[in-house]
Amino acid sequence: MASTRPFFCGNWKLFGSVAESVALATGVRDAVAGVSGAEVAVAPGFVALLPVIEKLRGSAIGVAAQNCHFEPKGAFTGEVSPGQLADAGCKYVIVGHSERRQLFGETDAGVARKTRAVLAAGLAPIVCVGETLAQRDANQTLQVVGTQLEAAVLELGEAELLRVVIAYEPVWAIGTGRNATPDQAREVHGYIRGRLAEKLGPRAKGLRILYGGSVKPDNVAGLLAQEDIDGALVGGASLTVDSFATIVKEGTRA
Ligand code: PGA
Numbered sequence: 001m002a003s004t005r006p007f008f009c010g011n012w013k014l015f016g017s018v019a020e021s022v023a024l025a026t027g028v029r030d031a032v033a034g035v036s037g038a039e040v041a042v043a044p045g046f047v048a049l050l051p052v053i054e055k056l057r058g059s060a061i062g063v064a065a066q067n068c069h070f071e072p073k074g075a076f077t078g079e080v081s082p083g084q085l086a087d088a089g090c091k092y093v094i095v096g097h098s099e100r101r102q103l104f105g106e107t108d109a110g111v112a113r114k115t116r117a118v119l120a121a122g123l124a125p126i127v128c129v130g131e132t133l134a135q136r137d138a139n140q141t142l143q144v145v146g147t148q149l150e151a152a153v154l155e156l157g158e159a160e161l162l163r164v165v166i167a168y169e170p171v172w173a174i175g176t177g178r179n180a181t182p183d184q185a186r187e188v189h190g191y192i193r194g195r196l197a198e199k200l201g202p203r204a205k206g207l208r209i210l211y212g213g214s215v216k217p218d219n220v221a222g223l224l225a226q227e228d229i230d231g232a233l234v235g236g237a238s239l240t241v242d243s244f245a246t247i248v249k250e251g252t253r254a
Contacts, residue, residue, distance in 0.1 A: 006224060007165065007208045007231035008248045009041040009064055009126060010238025011094060021048035022055050027241030029059045038252040039231075041092055042238070046080060053089040064092035064126060067100060070113035072121075082114075082121035093118045094233075095125045096152060098171045108151035115152050119160045126165040126233065127152050128212070129192075133172035141170075142191050149195055161199060166192055166209045167233040173213025175235060182222045182229075185211045189228035217246040224254035 016024065021044040032040050041062035044052045053063050069079035085093060095118060096111035111127065118125040129148040131141045145168065153164050168188050170180050180188075189209050196204035211223050212233030223229050232251060238244040 004206055004208060004230050005037060005039055006252055007039040007210060008251060009043060009233050010244050011043045011066065011233055011235050012045065012239060013235060014045060015239055016045065016048065018048045018051055022051050024241065025052045025055050028244055029056055029061055031241050031245035032248050035248055035252055038248055040248055043094055049088055049090065062091040063089065064094055065090050066094050068093050068114060068118060070117040082118045082123055086121045086123050090123060092124045092126050096128045098128060098130055098169055098174060108148055111152045119163060124163050124165055126167050128167045128169050130169040130171050141188060145188060146195060149192065154195060154199060158200060162203065162206065164207060166207065167212050168192060168209060169212035169233060177214050179214040179219050182226050185223055185229060186226040193228045215247060217243050217250060220247045220251040221254040224251040
C-alpha cells in the first residue's frame with residue numbers, strides 16, 4: 001500500500017506532434033476526472049508544453065518537463081532553464097532519466113545540479129535512479145541506487161528534500177516489456193525509504209517514491225500494492241488515453 005497519495009506521471013518522451021499531445025492531454029484529463037485520491041501529471045515534449053498547460057488549466061493534472069538545464073540563464077544555446085519551465089506553468093521536471101544518463105552522458109554530479117536548480121525555481125524534481133542489468137546481476141543494485149541518491153538528493157536540506165519525488169527505474173525494465181517484480185521493486189523502494197529516513201526520520205514517509213519500467217494496466221496493481229511504492233512513472237503505456245487512465249485507476253485502487 002502506498003504510504004501517501006499515489007502519483008502517476010506519464011512520460012511521453014520523444015513522441016507526438018503538438019496536436020497529438022493536446023489531444024492526449026485532453027483525453028487523459030477527461031478519463032481521470034472522476035478519480036479522487038491520486039495525483040496525475042503528464043510530461044510532453046518541450047514544444048507541446050505550453051499548449052498542453054493551456055488545455056489542462058483548471059484541471060487537477062500537473063505538467064512535467066522531461067529535462068532542463070542547471071543554469072538559470074546565460075549563453076547556453078539550445079537549453080531550457082527551470083525558471084522558464086516554471087514561467088510556462090510546469091509543476092515538475094524529470095531529472096536524470098536513464099535515457100539521459102545513458103544516451104546523453106548525464107552524470108550524478110549533473111543530475112545533482114539540475115535537482116537543485118529545479119528546486120530553486122520552485123518546481124518539484126522527479127529524480128530518476130536505477131541500475132543496469134549488469135549491475136543487478138553483479139548484486140550491485142542497492143549500492144548503485146545508494147550512490148545515485150547520495151549524489152542527487154541526500155545532500156539537500158530537509159525542506160528541499162521534502163519537495164523531491166524519487167522514481168526508481170531499473171534500466172533493464174524501461175521500454176523492454178520486462179517490469180521488475182513487485183518483490184524486486186519493494187526491496188529497492190524500502191532501501192530508498194530507509195536512506196531518506198536517515199535524514200528525515202518519520203517524515204520520509206511523506207515523500208513519493210515512484211516505480212518506473214514497463215508499467216502496464218495489468219501489472220500496476222501488484223506494484224502499487226507494495227509498501228513504499230507510491231505511484232508510477234509510465235512511458236509507453238502513457239501514450240494512449242485508455243492504458244494510462246486504466247493504470248491511474250487500477251493503481252489508485254491497489
Ligand atoms: P516504459 O518507460 O514505461 O516505456 O518502460 C518508463 C520510463 O522511461 O519512464
